[in-house]
Amino acid sequence: MSEQDQPILRVEALSKRYGDRLAVDQVSFDLWPGEVLAVVGESGSGKTTLLNCASARLLPDSGRVDFLTRHEGVVDVYRLSEAARRLLARTDWGYVHQNPADGLRMDVSAGANVGERLMALGERHYGRIRQEATQWLSRVEMQEDRIDESPATFSGGMRQRLQIARNLVTRPRLVFMDEPTSGLDVSVQAKLLDLLRTLTHQLHLASVIVTHDLAVARLLAHRMMVMKDGRVVEQGLTDQVLDDPQHPYTQLLVSSVLQP
């Protein structure tokens, strides 16, 4: 089977409990190469917990996550060794945090932030690392001459773009994003959305984006899933779910915003 004929990520019956509360309840989905899936729902609906379990950042109580690797076929992510899982997360996967400070190292330069993942892959040639880092800064529309500055001196929008460059430098095929635009001013948000839209498309990135903003889902996602109380209550093509919502909760969500 060619890569296009099977999902890059297959999540099966994932569940995660916090004490008595079932945060994620038997959620399954397939994600195909190059596909962007939005997970929407209110805070507390379990969408971030789902993202963390699917991206091997949080051990689920039950369920299974299969990933189609570049060279070794499909692997059961939770059966990999800790080291292999960490390598996967640093190379073929990306994870964009809502708060860029959580995904960046604030005490080293912008260039070092981008170069770090390359070094984790064994790249030791300083000139090449710096050249790659410079290219990625310009690709996320940052001034290249800020490469030696610390992200602590950057605005929120710049930090978020730096976090994206840091993730994409290893050319991952799958990127998890947790509310990537929600902490930003509207004008900064538009720029970042445009960037994400362009990059996911150009790099043929598969992506799971958690967002409470239906307009973000409309702009970026091919498909969406609506979560409530840990369960998926509705899913489909993005415009289908937004324009013809079937579930009472989705209808409420869609009717509660001005222009989804």
Place this chain on the structure above:
Amino acid sequence: MSSTLSGTMGGAMSVTAAVQVRDLGKTFTLHNQGGAELAVLHGVSLEVRRGECVALDGPSGAGKSTLLKCIYGNYRTTQGSLIVGEGENAIDLATASARQQMAMRRTTVGYVSQFLRAIPRVSALDIVAEPLMEDANGDPDKLVAARRAAETLLLRLRIPVRLWSVPPATFSGGEQQRINIARGLIRPRPVLLLDEPTASLDADNRITVTAMINEAREQGAAIIGIFHDQRVRDSVATRVVNMADFK
């Protein structure tokens, strides 16, 4: 795929029409309005072949736009079947997976909505070129060709060159409509759905768009459209279907 289809239809018929609507029903259930039900379509059956242009007729509220949206997969159907495409590409939208529906939009069905949905920061030229750019898979020659094709369409539709690099959010209604038409027609598809494509256009542009619709049909598209303008309808439609006939 074709074998499953002939199976579901008793093997009596192969899919020769580009669009086959059978006993289609669409009811909206408004859960937050006490579960009120709006039955918009009921018992709609329609076959459209390639090279045909069917004009949907009927007063507002008769379900014309709803039918187009069902055929595009924007609205889900409540009843009946809705087979789009021919041979191996045919799918029944009533049962198709999201992935099949996405493939259908990429390969089979184009839809020109009444209003353009502008994307912040994306220029008019790129919005028009986007369907071809998606096909290019990063091939630089194809990307250049996509832009060229977009330029040709924008010229033909009289969009001033100075606007090409501007995001169309601030354009006039007529300009936005022409951007939308260019985007909808740039990539020839076997099925074309047009929701009032000339409503905001001046006479010259109306004539141009009419000619483009006829060219698409002559090149083999199956077209279903809503054309309130009698002159446009008379010059593009090969058949008129009244929604009232289905009730």
